[in-house]
Amino acid sequence: MSDPAQIGARIRDVRREKGMTQDQLATAIGVSRSAVAQWETGRAGQITGNLTRIASTLDVGVEYLMYGEDKRSPSHVGSGDELALLRLYRECSPEDRQLLLRTARRLAGPDAER
Numbered sequence: 001m002s003d004p005a006q007i008g009a010r011i012r013d014v015r016r017e018k019g020m021t022q023d024q025l026a027t028a029i030g031v032s033r034s035a036v037a038q039w040e041t042g043r044a045g046q047i048t049g050n051l052t053r054i055a056s057t058l059d060v061g062v063e064y065l066m067y068g069e070d071k072r073s074p075s076h077v078g079s080g081d082e083l084a085l086l087r088l089y090r091e092c093s094p095e096d097r098q099l100l101l102r103t104a105r106r107l108a109g110p111d112a113e114r
Contacts (some may be wrong), residue, residue, distance in 0.1 A: 002066045004008045005042030007051075010065050012040040014058045059083055 011099050015025050015036075023034040029036075029050060039054075047054075054063045063069065089100060 002068075003042070004039075004047065006068070007047060007065055008040040008042045010068060011036075011054060014039075014060055014065075015053070018058060025054075025057060029053045
């Protein structure tokens, strides 16, 4: 596993990027605010048992929290708009998914990856 201080710094950075307080993150995960504070300062405590919930709450991959990279979204953790589009895509029927893909490819232009 990565250094707990690095994991904690990434948790803090993403939490702040999302505009969340330590209290809000703690409530969403079901832990105390002091647990979040300990994670963010590198005093890991029960971080490994909560890493999946932390990542899910912050909309990042566990891999990102552990290593600073997320294979699911190589250029960035993923913006809210990207995640919203993915969620909407998943809710569509197969026919509508094809329509969305054709539309996105047309909007992205001729050089877009297929």
